[in-house]
Amino acid sequence: MDLSVNVGGLRLKNPLILASGTAGYGVELLPFMDLNRLGGIVVKGLYPYPREGNPPPRVWETPCGLLNAIGLQGIGMEKFAREILPGLSKLDTAIFINACGEEDEEYVEVVKYFSSFDGVAGIELNLSCPNVREGGNCPALWPEWSYRIVKASREVTDKPIIAKLSPNTGSLVEVASACKEAGADAVSLVNTYLGMAVDFRTRRSRLSTLFAGLSGPAIKPLALRAVYMVASSVDIDVIGIGGITRGEDLLEFLLVGARAVQIGSITLREPSAGIRILEEAVQLLKEEGYNSFKEIIGRFEIV
Numbered sequence: 001m002d003l004s005v006n007v008g009g010l011r012l013k014n015p016l017i018l019a020s021g022t023a024g025y026g027v028e029l030l031p032f033m034d035l036n037r038l039g040g041i042v043v044k045g046l047y048p049y050p051r052e053g054n055p056p057p058r059v060w061e062t063p064c065g066l067l068n069a070i071g072l073q074g075i076g077m078e079k080f081a082r083e084i085l086p087g088l089s090k091l092d093t094a095i096f097i098n099a100c101g102e103e104d105e106e107y108v109e110v111v112k113y114f115s116s117f118d119g120v121a122g123i124e125l126n127l128s129c130p131n132v133r134e135g136g137n138c139p140a141l142w143p144e145w146s147y148r149i150v151k152a153s154r155e156v157t158d159k160p161i162i163a164k165l166s167p168n169t170g171s172l173v174e175v176a177s178a179c180k181e182a183g184a185d186a187v188s189l190v191n192t193y194l195g196m197a198v199d200f201r202t203r204r205s206r207l208s209t210l211f212a213g214l215s216g217p218a219i220k221p222l223a224l225r226a227v228y229m230v231a232s233s234v235d236i237d238v239i240g241i242g243g244i245t246r247g248e249d250l251l252e253f254l255l256v257g258a259r260a261v262q263i264g265s266i267t268l269r270e271p272s273a274g275i276r277i278l279e280e281a282v283q284l285l286k287e288e289g290y291n292s293f294k295e296i297i298g299r300f301e302i303v
């Protein structure tokens, strides 16, 4: 069976990618599964410098979901490149950087820095983290802001650029179009949905921040719609993300137009989930008489 897919100008051995922030820098998962079997790994968000993130508490479990306000804690691009990337890039899977910045220039600095590393397959621009600016503001809420960062990044790299989009905007399709116009090779969506958790007894937020990002199965129907909206209206490759926990979920995202998927929160609960989900999806394809993942991409039908 042909498991490969093509996305953003890359050929992945299969459509299952580990999402940023839920798989550490990849190497943390080595004891749990054979990472060579994955389509790809997106590492935790990287700034040009180390960051501590938000103070605790930073996670709160909700029915079928997880609220997080990590705030992009990380070791910074140089330490990652020195200490982790050499080992990681020996794996036979596509490695993606998740580039972050407080200012537009910082995104571009990260993109430029990793452009010269052979072990990096592509760069995902994290335009959509809701936990680092007041009120959840981020570039991916605004077509113009997204355009600026993608365009400036395009000028400093030949590597595939994936713009990671936010569902917390009424302009999702316009943002995706702006990313395409600016030269993105693909978009990935969704990042987390803005939410709150309140403690009745203390009358305060359960997290150290006012708002946090919701992920996990609770968001799957919302994410599926978001992916469908973008894939059916913008001519750009889409990577689907949001609440995937089973092989059937993966196939649903491909049906509505995603060319690959990322799995996030499920890895926190079940570190080797990626392999299980992939195997379940392959089994289901076989049962329905398909010979490849490619055959079902975008094959959703409106009756």
Ligand SMILES: Cc1cc2nc3c(=O)[nH]c(=O)nc-3n(C[C@H](O)[C@H](O)[C@H](O)COP(=O)(O)O)c2cc1C
Residues within 6 Å of the ligand: 019, 020, 021, 022, 044, 045, 066, 068, 070, 072, 098, 126, 129, 164, 190, 191, 192, 214, 215, 216, 217, 219, 241, 242, 243, 244, 262, 263, 264, 265, 266
């Ligand atoms: C604890 C945690 C940390 C995350 N960190 C990042 C990050 O550094 N960069 C990023 O682009 N997305 C980050 N995300 C968002 C995920 O990559 C993903 O888009 C989101 O969780 C939805 O997928 P899921 O429902 O499968 O978890 C994080 C999510 C969680 C739960």
